[in-house]
Amino acid sequence: MSNFKVNLKRLVETLPVKGVNVLTPIIEGIVNGINSIDERKKIDKNFKDGKIEVIIEKKLQIDGKESGGIDFLKIIDNGIGFNKENFESFNEAFSEKKIDIGGKGFGRITYLKYFKTISVNSTYYDNGFKNIIFNFGKEGTYGNSISDGGNKHLTEIKFEFPEKVFSEGLNEKCETVARKLSEHLLSFLLDDNCPDIIIKLSGKSINLKEYIKREDCKILGIKEIDKDIFGKKFKIYIYKFYFPEKDINSINLVAHNRVVTTTNLSKYIPEFEDIFTDKINKNGKEKTENYAIKIYVKSNLFDKSVNTIRNKFDFEVENLENNFL
Known part of the structure; x- marks a missing residue:
């Protein structure tokens, strides 16, 4: 067995600024959700209602009003989940698991450019439903626990303790975030097999597939x-x-x-x-x-x-x- 290691903290620190921005972790999370849903469809031919939710929660002031900064980000999907194969792939930088569909095995590293901690709670099927919980930070994955339970596929990834550049950089309206994501993910959204991708921010909810067809945003x-x-x-x-x-x-x-x-x-x-x-x-x-x-x-x-x-x-x-x- 090789003793070769990757210093994750240094890897994150050396990420170039150009081309990596506050939308990068959201885009990576959405595309991973699409891949996970596609993977589930290959196994379950009856599964058609793929769904991804992106919840952007803003910080609240004492009076309950939004302060402008971002408190946390959640991305939820009903794809295949973090089964043994996918968890092992997540733990390997530059994993080859999704190489055939353009995966670089690096997207999750960009999460750590803007967030200190990522927590994962995933229910998947493996001779019965199982649930895995783990955290991901610059020290790698930790706090893993697997148990029997759950009754449906569901993966929730929570991005916590955002860096200031993310918290302030995403201080935009739901419509603006939806437009920017639509432009970047247009090729996915125009595919009939694309799952619903719903952005939730400041009390508003926008389905990107419907958004690009709206009369005022067509x-x-x-x-x-x-x-x-x-x-x-x-x-x-x-x-x-x-x-x-x-x-x-x-x-x-x-x-x-x-x-x-x-x-x-x-x-x-x-x-x-x-x-x-x-x-x-x-x-x-x-x-x-x-x-x-x-x-x-x-x-x-x-x-x-x-x-x-x-x-x-x-x-x-x-x-x-x-x-x-």
């Missing part, structure tokens, strides 16, 4: 293009995003259904610095609505070239981006 696919560049195949999707808030026109390079890099289109076409508007008839009245053009590009090249923390590729994207416009 996303319209304009064009789908196949392109060969330098002998590589690319699929280009162009969307109009209607949102009440100001947004940038952008080109987004996607690996394994997740946005890796986002570049303002005005870098290549100055006119895209402008805010675009449409005249839309609503209830017999003409209304002006803002929209942004967002280009999403997928390729096996991106899937193979994305780095461990999914914030860049092993080539200069500028050499390619211009060819997509």
